[in-house]
Amino acid sequence: MIGNAGVAWALKRPKAPDARRIATMPMTDLSKGTISWIGVRSRALPAPARTIMASISERLGTLDPLIARLDPEGSEAGEIRALLAEQLPSLVDDFERVPAALRSVERNGRNPEQTLHQGLSVIEKETEELLERLAQADLDGLQTRGRYLDLKYGEPA
Numbered sequence: 001m002i003g004n005a006g007v008a009w010a011l012k013r014p015k016a017p018d019a020r021r022i023a024t025m026p027m028t029d030l031s032k033g034t035i036s037w038i039g040v041r042s043r044a045l046p047a048p049a050r051t052i053m054a055s056i057s058e059r060l061g062t063l064d065p066l067i068a069r070l071d072p073e074g075s076e077a078g079e080i081r082a083l084l085a086e087q088l089p090s091l092v093d094d095f096e097r098v099p100a101a102l103r104s105v106e107r108n109g110r111n112p113e114q115t116l117h118q119g120l121s122v123i124e125k126e127t128e129e130l131l132e133r134l135a136q137a138d139l140d141g142l143q144t145r146g147r148y149l150d151l152k153y154g155e156p157a
Contacts (some may be wrong), residue, residue, distance in 0.1 A: 022037060022085040027070050031063055031068075034060055034085070038060075042054070044096065046117075049113070056127055059124070067134070083127075083130075095115075
């Protein structure tokens, strides 16, 4: 039997934004929506998965201004939406549908917890590569500007 405190907690518990809603968010809100989704949904995951979700969330905070500048109709934006609003939620949903008693049972060389961990690791690595890819133009521009200033005005003392 659930006590009054349990019922109150269940009613007040924050809900994760729906993944379909995240998929339609403007690019300026995509990172924030995904970070919010991760904050709520990762609570029910095993500790190693929560650690990776926290890392993904942290990286999305760094990526936020870069993602916000993307053309919402461009291919890069579409890939990011697919990763954050389709692949990530689907992976977590698939894991959560597995009965708890079967989550540590090996099947095809891996158990569901290992599969979740591996999938989240792939998404984490992709967000790392995404950061590098999106920041590359800014890094190149800064380096070019520095060389121009050196040539135009001389080397700094």
